[in-house]
Amino acid sequence: MAHHHFVTPITEEQVRLLQVNDTVTLEGALFGIRDATQIHMFDRGRTTRFDLRGHAVIHTAPNVRKVPRSPEYPAGYAPVCVGTTTSIRMERFTRPLMSTCGVRLIIGKGGLGEASSKAFGELGGAYLAIIGGTAALETTWVEAIEDVDLDDLNPESLWRFRVRGFGPLLVAMDAHGASLYSEVGMAARRARAEVLASLGVKTERAQPRD
């Protein structure tokens, strides 16, 4: 359970060092990306002028305030509240994010699925869990919105944040095939029968949902 301090961008070697239950703190650039951003990039052929190679992306659509451009607000936006959304909706974009854009780290909440695990292993990547619903705290780690692209999709633009002391984030899926979410999910499914018995469900008259 090592702690890693990364200044982005990072190398494939660095990301392959990570193991689940390690923690990571980030400094430097962090890119905000979301459903619409990735639908437009990967389904509708739009491209970004940002170089994402070796970088970390976070599943977010922030609350921002429009302000005049200045050294403090180079993109003309002040961050009001930056938090993290549920990752699994964006599962099918993990591979193209990595293979076409070179992204190494995905930060989100709730976890990603098996296809993402496979992509992390094959291409060298990891998923870092942030605590969902703790955006007030997360915002204190964001120094500035440095740049923004695809801003017609606002708030689901492609945001470039500058972060300091962003974390600790928990390595929840690594490049070695481990996933805390699948471990916990499998254990919970194993507990199901006992839990139903504790409720007095004697015969399973009802079909399980899946």
Added chain:
Amino acid sequence: MDVDLKSVEEAAKELYIRALKILPDDIKQGFATLQAGETHATAKSVLDTMVRNIAVAEETRNLLCQDTGIPIYNVILGRDVVVDGMGLKAAIRRGCERATREHPLRSSVVHPISRANAHTSTGREVPVIHIDFSDAPERLEIEMIPKGSGSENNSWLRMAIPAEGVDAIRTFVVDCVLEAGGKTCPPTIVGVGVGGTADLCVHLAKRAATRPLGSHCDDPDGAKLEEALSTAVNRLGVGPQGLGGDSTAFAVHVELAATHITMNPVAVNMQCHSARRARATFTPSGVDYGF
């Protein structure tokens, strides 16, 4: 009591912002209870971070969570309250738009097909406004709930049949909690609707999910069911954020309605740990804010 629509507009604005920033006391108490009972190391640290975030939000006067949600306003009109109904709905909508523009807040509301965002947090049929009545004299209450998508995306309805009995309800709730996993930002309030028609059943689940912690279903069978389910779902080990632990749910809440002889509907609607709500109470002496 005559209700001034300008003050309704102000309250609708204020309620949206307050709800996003200040967590109700019963939810804070719910965190303390979970922290005291949690045995899993990662889960303890996740709960501590959530509690720290509540304090940071209050200190920095910031939003608890970036998800401004779908705005819901529940209006309860007491006796002898004189107000123009259409004017009331329009005032709530204006207040909601002003909160979005003036704070500013992220507008999380889009057209369902074009996905166009008007950047007002409003659209067709949104904000959701429910109007009901009470016996309280000269009293108007407006409750505001910003319903986040992480929890709302975990909503289910099952039209079970009488032959499946209460076991259908118990099994369904457990399976929904399993399916939600960490996606719904646990610890949650699991809202369960039992009975009614399909639409009423889902509405009951939402009402259950947004009920204060510590409150109980006012039907004795419903109260027994929610108590048993509350214990049961926390034995699954999903834990806060789906990372494992004892604290999967603050509670399971059940709301009931009568149903048809051939029907046995059950619905689940989840409330995430950022269980936000705010309330304005209008009386002849003015407007009071609370939860």
